[in-house]
Amino acid sequence: MFDQAVDRRRFMGGSALLGGVLLAQPSWALSPAIPDPAIAATQALFDAYIADDRLPGAVGAIGRGTLAPNFAVRGKQGREAGALAMSPDSLFRMYSMTKPITGIAAMMLVEDGKLRLDQDVGDFVPGFRKPMVALDPVKSLDARPASKPLTIRHVLTHSGGLGYAIISKGALHDAFVHNGLASGAVSHMKLPGLDAIPPAPSLAAFAERLATLPLIADPDTRWSYSCGLDLMGHIIEQASGMEFEAFLRKRIFQPLGMTSSWFQVPTSELARMTTNYGILGTARAPIDPGATTIFADKPALKLGGSGLVMSPRDYDRFLQMLAGFGAIGRVRVMREATARLAMSNLLAPGVDTSGTFAAGQGFGAGGRVRITPNGLGEGVGTYGWGGAAATVAWVDPSTKFRASGFAQYMPDSAMPFTKDFSRTVYTSL
Known part of the structure; x- marks a missing residue:
């Protein structure tokens, strides 16, 4: 059972839980779309994390179909004196939750006829016209010709053999560092275990330099998390x-x-920025304070895999659109068929996902797709992904609801926040 010792009257200056009914909620906190117990259980989870100082605060959003969401909100944006209360408009580092947004953007261009899923990436980056595969990427960059072209589908689904600075080791990792193929901004501080990589000067330079490096496997053979x-x-x-x-x-x-979605947070909006914490054992320290965040700097690279800062309200709007298969009400941004394709399993048959983030599951345009039940009630066809600073989001078409949870600490594996959030949502619903 979750520790419910924290006095809920601290939240928003006077909300309380009484007999299972939420009282004195702010206007954004509750809609008829989601049962009260789901929000109450999520808030109780957040209270437990705050009570023993594992987190200063957290935000969750849960919505049914394309109806307005409910928000579970607890605590503050940081531990520093004067930190503001969390809200649906607090700003969080999305990191890899940027990936589904980039994937959906690419699918819009597929719909427009400007991209094809099985189009050769070499059409856009000539260096990829004859991809090579490393014989042993840890030992050297010695390589042989790839068995097939690298395609848009491969790039969207991490099935093309591209490396990643945060995954690669040895010779290939060193080549990522040398070429400025950064995987994302974290802090102005030099942090142990993180490479200080002066980034390539542009996305074009990033792509051109990446094309000079070998793949780690032939396309369509292995799923490997990548800079795709x-x-x-x-x-x-x-x-x-x-x-x-x-x-x-x-x-x-x-x-x-x-x-409230940016690669560079405007100075006028920094008061809404949360603080990100680094966790090492039992030690917790601010590695990117909200007021002086590295995301207020002009980014050298606007990375489609990790670069966005967003509010929970904004990310839920993105999920609402996916739940509406391309539309919210009368606003349609992509055709229903395109949205369904983007959230379907786009992996070729036979791609090995064992031992990876996608183990036993499928992968769509930038997000994992559930193809087998997980025992918690998450439906087959659920599409979503998480971020490195303990954020997670998904759309479940089978149950017609969506959810997203937001904390800020690294590594996300230091605590089970995202797993606890997901489990709490499903068990309470």
Whole structure:
């Protein structure tokens, strides 16, 4: 049972749980779409994490179909004096939860006829026209020709053999560092275990340099977490003729009313920024304070795999659109068939996912797709992903609900917050 000792009257200056009914909630806290017990259970989970100082605060969003969400909100944006209360509009580092957004953006271009799923990436980055595969990427960059071309499908689903600075080891890892193929911003501080990688000067340079490195496996053979969605940012620029962020803003953020989504947080919005904590054993320390966050700096690279900062309200709007198969109400950003394809298993038959984040499951455009039941009630066809600073989000078409949970600490494996959130949501519903 979760520890419920924290006095809930501290939340929003006076909300309370009485007889299973939430009282004195702010206007954003409750809609008829989700039963009260789901929000109460999620808030109790957050209370337990705050009570023993594992977290300063957390936010969760749960919605039915495309109806308005309920928000579970507890605690503060950081432990520092004067930290503001958490809210649905607090700002969180999405890290890899950027990937589904980039994947959906690419699928919009597939719908437009400007990309094809099985199109050769070499059409956009000439260096990939004849991909090579490393004989042993830990020992050297010696390589042989790949058995087939690298395609858009491979890049979207991590099935093309691309490496990643945070995954690769030995010679290939060193080549990622040498070429400035950074995997994301974390802190202004030098942190143990994290490479200080001066990033490539542009997405174009990132793509061109990446194309000089060998793959770790032939396309369609192994699932391996990769920088593919970072590469996709450049491909989107090439295919659309627009700067990557401008494309996201025009085709996704603006039509969906996502007004708190940035690669660089404006100075005027820094008060909403949460603090990110590093955890080593029992020690917890702020590694990116909200007021001085590295995400207030102009990014050298707007990485489609890790670069966005967003509010829970905004990310839920993205999930609402997916739950509506491309639309929220009268606002449609992609055709239903495209949305369903994007959230389906796009992996080729025979791709080995064993021992990976996608083990036993499928993968769509930037997010995992459940193809077998997990015992918690998560439906087959559920699409979503998580982020490195303990965030998670998904859409479950079979049960017609969506959910997202937000904390801020690294590594996310230091505590089971995202797993606890997911389990709590499903058991309470």
